[in-house]
Amino acid sequence: MKVKVGDVVVPGDIVDDISGVKTETKCILGPGLRRYSENVIVCKSGIIRKKNPNTYWVDGHQRRYIPVRGESVVGVVVNKSVEIFKVDIGASEFASLSYTAFEGATKKNRPDVKLGDVLFAKLKVASMDMEAELECVDSRGKQAGMGVVADDGFLFTCSINVVRKILSPKCPLLKTLGREVPHEIAVGMNGKVWLKARTTKETIALMNAILAVEYISNEETNAMCAKIVKSLQRRDQEGICELKMPR
Structure with a gap:
């Protein structure tokens, strides 16, 4: 079924507003939308939303988080190994966080992160086919408010x-x-x-x-x-x- 912005949609619907649009026209597809060949397919229930000029997403009520690259998340450290931390961000799988993904961190100067700590981080990698990966620095390598938050919150x-x-x-x-x-x-x-x-x-x-x-x-x-x-x-x-x- 073909739908447009403002319609109530279910998985499998085709978004008529952006399906078949030339590849030269940049369209940003947010949560709930996937491009298959020339069509944009809905993959979750909700309402089609648009933000000018060309950003589209499905606005729906959900609790299970689907990781999206670049989004800021809050998670809890649930496991740690030699090279990485495992962080629960509410997705279907834990996200990984490298010891070196902090400002000023090196293999010798490791951050003081313990099991149970709450982290404010950004998704560096998010894909259906790969494990989500976090980082606690911005594009300049600065902390920018990310990292371990206070214990008494x-x-x-x-x-x-x-x-x-x-x-x-x-x-x-x-x-x-x-x-x-x-x-x-x-x-x-x-x-x-x-x-x-x-x-x-x-x-x-x-x-x-x-x-x-x-x-x-x-x-x-x-x-x-x-x-x-x-x-x-x-x-x-x-x-x-x-x-x-x-x-």
Whole structure:
């Protein structure tokens, strides 16, 4: 069945908008689309989306992550050998991470990475026929915020749809809460989020806000953020009053 941008699709559908387009016209195919001969075939259920000028993908609700080259992910170190670490990024198989894929790392100067550590990394290799490979440096060999994150944060999993929404420039969640509730956050395109706020209450409130944003509009998100900030401020004031009360 032939479909176009905005249609609900299922695996096997042919995207009419870009099938048969000349190879000279550059088209970027995102998650859910594969090119076979002259046709672009849908390989997962969802809605066809387009970002100008020529980027197409299938927007669907999923929890199993399919590695895509260049995407930033959050993972947990589950195994280590002589040359590589094995990292769980929520895909069908563990990803590999070389000891030398860190800023300033050499065979003699190895990074201090332990089993169970949470990593923020970027996918260097991602293919259906090859094992996913990670790196913790940018194109200039710099750390750029990647590597092992702090031990005292909180790691949780959400749907990939939530991640795409909160990272969208149109979503006010992270910007609004960032002004009122100081925190550190690492958001992976694989649906894993690492979060650290000043207190446990603030961390839980931020996590619940992220999980709730999937099915609400931007206006409702602003209202929810205001309610969360007001609630946290009230609890802080009550705590201060309790400390000042004489015995």
